[in-house]
Amino acid sequence: MTGAVARWATTEDHALIGDYARFCHDVGVSDRALRDRLRLGRLFLSEHPDLDVWMLDPTRTRLADLDRTKAWPMLSWAALSGRMEMDLELLATKNIGGMGVTLRRLWPQEYERLWEKARALGWSSAWTRAVIDEFVPVVVASSTKGIPELTSEALDAFEVALAQVVGASQNRRHQWRAQLFSLRQLLFEISQLDTPPRRGREGGSIEERFFAVPGAGIRLAMVRYVTARSSLLSRSSVEGLIQDLIPFGEFIGREFAEVTSLRQLRRHHIEAFLTFNRTRTWRGRVTRDQRVSASVVHAAVLTLRNFFDDITLWGWAERPRSRLVFATDIPRMPRPLPRALPEDIDAALLAAVAQLDDFFACSAIQILRRTGLRIGECLNLELDCVVDYGLTGIWLQVPLGKLKTERSIPLDAETITILEAWKAQRGHQRAYPHPDTGVPTEFLFQERGRPLGQSRIRKGLRDAAHVAGLVGPDGQPYVPTPHQLRHTFATQLLNAGLSLTALMALLGHVTPEMTLRYATLSSPTLRKAYEEAMGKVRKSIPVAALGRTAVPARVDWLASEFLKTRVANGYCSRHLPAGACPYANICETCDNFTPTAQFLSVLHEQLDDILDLKADAERRDWSAEVERHRRVIEALTRHINQLENLPTSETSS
Numbered sequence: 235m236t237g238a239v240a241r242w243a244t245t246e247d248h249a250l251i252g253d254y255a256r257f258c259h260d261v262g263v264s265d266r267a268l269r270d271r272l273r274l275g276r277l278f279l280s281e282h283p284d285l286d287v288w289m290l291d292p293t294r295t296r297l298a299d300l301d302r303t304k305a306w307p308m309l310s311w312a313a314l315s316g317r318m319e320m321d322l323e324l325l326a327t328k329n330i331g332g333m334g335v336t337l338r339r340l341w342p343q344e345y346e347r348l349w350e351k352a353r354a355l356g357w358s359s360a361w362t363r364a365v366i367d368e369f370v371p372v373v374v375a376s377s378t379k380g381i382p383e384l385t386s387e388a389l390d391a392f393e394v395a396l397a398q399v400v401g402a403s404q405n406r407r408h409q410w411r412a413q414l415f416s417l418r419q420l421l422f423e424i425s426q427l428d429t430p431p432r433r434g435r436e437g438g439s440i441e442e443r444f445f446a447v448p449g450a451g452i453r454l455a456m457v458r459y460v461t462a463r464s465s466l467l468s469r470s471s472v473e474g475l476i477q478d479l480i481p482f483g484e485f486i487g488r489e490f491a492e493v494t495s496l497r498q499l500r501r502h503h504i505e506a507f508l509t510f511n512r513t514r515t516w517r518g519r520v521t522r523d524q525r526v527s528a529s530v531v532h533a534a535v536l537t538l539r540n541f542f543d544d545i546t547l548w549g550w551a552e553r554p555r556s557r558l559v560f561a562t563d564i565p566r567m568p569r570p571l572p573r574a575l576p577e578d579i580d581a582a583l584l585a586a587v588a589q590l591d592d593f594f595a596c597s598a599i600q601i602l603r604r605t606g607l608r609i610g611e612c613l614n615l616e617l618d619c620v621v622d623y624g625l626t627g628i629w630l631q632v633p634l635g636k637l638k639t640e641r642s643i644p645l646d647a648e649t650i651t652i653l654e655a656w657k658a659q660r661g662h663q664r665a666y667p668h669p670d671t672g673v674p675t676e677f678l679f680q681e682r683g684r685p686l687g688q689s690r691i692r693k694g695l696r697d698a699a700h701v702a703g704l705v706g707p708d709g710q711p712y713v714p715t716p717h718q719l720r721h722t723f724a725t726q727l728l729n730a731g732l733s734l735t736a737l738m739a740l741l742g743h744v745t746p747e748m749t750l751r752y753a754t755l756s757s758p759t760l761r762k763a764y765e766e767a768m769g770k771v772r773k774s775i776p777v778a779a780l781g782r783t784a785v786p787a788r789v790d791w792l793a794s795e796f797l798k799t800r801v802a803n804g805y806c807s808r809h810l811p812a813g814a815c816p817y818a819n820i821c822e823t824c825d826n827f828t829p830t831a832q833f834l835s836v837l838h839e840q841l842d843d844i845l846d847l848k849a850d851a852e853r854r855d856w857s858a859e860v861e862r863h864r865r866v867i868e869a870l871t872r873h874i875n876q877l878e879n880l881p882t883s884e885t886s887s
Contacts, residue, residue, distance in 0.1 A: 248279040250317065254308050257315075261339045271307055278305035285309075285318045293323045293401055300328070311336050313375035320375040322395050326402035334367030337374065337381075344381040351423050354661075355682040357416075365420070369413035386427055389418060423664050423683045430666055430684060440464070443476050448487030451495030455552050456483060459541055468670040478537035485510055496545075496552050504538075504558045511535065512565075528568060535564050573718050574725035579704055583714060586698035594686055595694025597656040598679060602691075602716055604649045605630055606723035606741055609688055609716040614668075617676040620645070620653055632742065641742045653678075691716055724752050792846055797859060800843035802836050814858055819866045827873070834877050841870045 242255050254275060258268050278299070282288040288296065300306050310333045313320040338345045345366065352362040374380060376395065377388050396402070396410055418431035440460050447453040456479050464472045485507050486493050493499060511534055515523055539559035546553045575583065584603060590596040602612055611632050619631045621642070628650055629642040645653075657678070665674035666685055677685045695714050704712035724737055732740075738749040791798065796807035799818045808815050821827050822840075829837060848863035 247276065248283060250279060250285075250308070250312060251275055253315075253317070254311060257311060257339075274303055274305045275308040278303040278308065285312065289318070289321060289324075293327060296324055297328060307332060307336075310371075310375065313378075314340055314371060316378045316380065319378045322372075322376050322392075322399045323401045325372050325376060326399055326406055330368070330371065333371035333375070334363075337367070337371045341381045347424055348381070348420050351420055355419070355423065357682070361416070364409075365413050365416045369410065370417060372410070373414075373417065382426070384417075384421060384426065386418075386429060389414065389421075419683050425664070440472075440476070444480065444483070446480055447483030448491070449483065449494040451497075451552060452483050452486060452493075455496055455545065455550070456480075456541075458550075459545060470669075474533065475537060478534045479541060481511070481514065481534055482507055482538055496542075496554050499554050499558060501558055504563070507538075508535065508563060528565070532565050532567050535559065539564065574721040575714060575718055579712070579714075580722055582702040582704060583695075583698055586702040587694065589701065590694050590698060592690055592694055593656070593659065594679065594681065595690045595697075597652055598686075598691050599694055599698070599716075599719070600652050601649065603719040603723060604646070604652075605643050606720045607632065607643075608720060608742075609691060611742075613677070613679055613686065613688065615678040617657070617678050619678055620650065639742050639744060641739065643740055688716070721752075728752050792843075792850055797856075798847055798850075800840050800847060802833065802840055814862065818862060819869075822866055822873075823869045827869075829873050829877065831877050834874065837870055837874050837877075841867065841874065844870065 242252075251272060255268075255272060258271060263271065281303070282299070288299075291299075300309070306328075309318070309320075310330070312318045314333065314336050348366050348370070349362060352366065357365075370381065373384065373389070373392055377384070377392060379385075379388050393411075393414060396407065396414075399407070402410075415431045418427060421427040422430045441457050444453050444457050444460075447456060460472060460475050460479070463475060467475070486499075486503060489506060489510075490503055493503065511531055514526055516526055539561075542554055542557070542559055546557075580603075584600070587596055587599045590599075598612055601607065602609065605612075607615075614633050616631075616633060619633075620628060621631050622628050626644075628645050630645050630649075630653075632641050632643060634640050660678075660680065663676065663680045663683060665676050666680060666683075667673065668675040679686045692715075695716065696711075699712050699714055704714075706712045720741070724741055727740070728734075728737060734746070734749050734752070737752065738746060741749065743749045791805055791807065794807060797814060799806040799808070799815065801819065802822075806815070806818070808818075844863050844866050848860055848867065851859035851863060
């Protein structure tokens with residue numbers, strides 16, 4: 235065969251040689267490389283003319299064939315161009331070098347578009363090469379779909395096939411899963427996919443989740459119930475329903491195998507579960523030999539009660555025969571007080587947060603501390619959350635969150651600066667489906683094409699506490715939590731005089747009881763009120779020595795900071811915040827009050843005290859008290875004059 239003929243396909247050649255030769259000419263393969271590639275390709279095809287049949291050979295046999303014939307360049311081109319389907323077993327064990335170059339030559343525009351988007355997302359060059367040059371060829375070769383044809387269905391099929399690969403090492407599986415996630419991200423950002431990748435394991439369908447429940451009737455009722463509720467609940471709430479119901483179904487199937495439907499349940503089955511539920515350990519993906527928390531115990535019983543009540547109200551035929559779970563069965567949840575950060579720790583922590591290298595953690599933590607947001611509300615803030623209301627200033631629009639309420643929070647200049655600095659470096663990001671509604675949403679805290687999570691905020695708090703040298707009472711490193719920032723925000727405002735009503739609006743509480751917890755804090759506000767009240771108690775209810783009258787020292791009583799009232803038979807000291815007493819000296823100033831001569835000395839003593847009280851009130855500038863004492867003085871003077879038969883004009887006022 236002449237050199238000229240070797241560079242092109244002949245009539246005797248396999249049909250694949252002609253297409254491969256044209257590709258090599260089009261991409262400018264050198265003359266020598268072209269002849270070598272065609273020669274090796276002819277050799278391989280002469281032994282294996284049907285590539286589909288060859289792909290059925292054992293992986294080890296095919297690897298030996300490739301090592302002997304050196305025909306990998308032609309076979310990788312055939313797989314990437316859709317002329318053959320290459321299985322993942324071979325791709326997982328073969329050195330696939332050179333496929334990235336072929337991919338770039340087959341789809342130059344699409345290839346460059348992926349690289350541009352990866353650079354825009356801030357990916358490193360090493361990771362970009364790993365995803366685009368090394369992994370995308372694997373997906374294309376195994377699916378026979380070009381880059382423009384890669385869909386969510388194609389990638390889902392690849393993920394399923396990957397789980398069935400035997401020859402891939404654990405490291406290769408992990409690497410390909412990570413790269414698959416990034417490929418989904420790239421294709422979503424260039425609008426080739428409609429849905430972004432989702433982190434974590436998919437839980438499967440509702441039916442699949444309840445496979446762990448042995449009783450067929452109980453399982454089907456639970457599936458039907460959760461399916462009915464899922465139309466109105468968020469994904470996280472549906473997940474909570476499933477996690478709460480499965481332990482009951484598993485327990486009944488394990489301890490009472492004869493019970494296969496809800497109609498067979500009796501009260502003693504529920505009582506046995508309540509006992510088990512209090513001491514059960516974690517199950518599922520978080521299985522460990524540790525008792526579940528009090529909130530998990532509470533949620534399981536509450537969900538079970540709601541399940542039975544709902545299907546009874548809905549009239550389901552499979553409902554229990556009678557009420558089985560009662561309000562008294564639901565364990566009482568502990569209600570710990572808010573844990574605000576002490577003032578010195580708060581200051582040291584915020585100073586360290588401002589120095590964090592992670593700009594996201596630095597920004598988010600400061601916003602949490604300055605606005606009192608829950609961490610979920612902070613992460614769900616939208617790009618246009620800062621709203622200028624003109625005369626009333628600039629406010630932060632907080633979206634629907636934990637309690638499905640929306641609210642606004644006024645912003646100060648420093649918080650606005652933090653928000654604007656983050657938005658400036660955030661750059662353009664494609665709208666991301668909201669986790670609850672699925673509506674495309676531009677989240678404020680979005681980076682590299684996806685919303686950010688809690689882990690970096692929590693790590694930022696740990697790092698800041700370490701830098702600040704914060705240590706707990708036990709000598710261990712102090713680990714603050716994001717929710718403590720909310721407690722600190724609320725406590726600080728309450729101590730500064732903010733009303734509970736205003737605090738309730740800022741925190742987004744739906745009931746006053748939630749906000750009243752902050753009124754019971756061991757804070758300066760409570761301490762001051764306590765000390766003032768105790769001062770009142772000590773002065774107005776003294777302890778008498780044995781055999782002596784329990785009355786306060788007159789000098790101490792007159793000097794005390796109270797709204798003091800002198801009555802004929804004793805003393806009264808009223809706390810300042812309580813305001814004037816509407817019953818003070820009501821008898822002395824009443825027209826029906828008629829004293830007798832035997833009380834003349836008592837009236838004189840009372841008048842002397844009230845004259846001193848009037849002078850004390852004048853010194854304190856208590857005008858209302860001065861006027862009250864003046865009226866009492868006039869009344870007492872009139873009564874004394876009448877008893878002494880003296881004209882009123884001759885008495886001193």
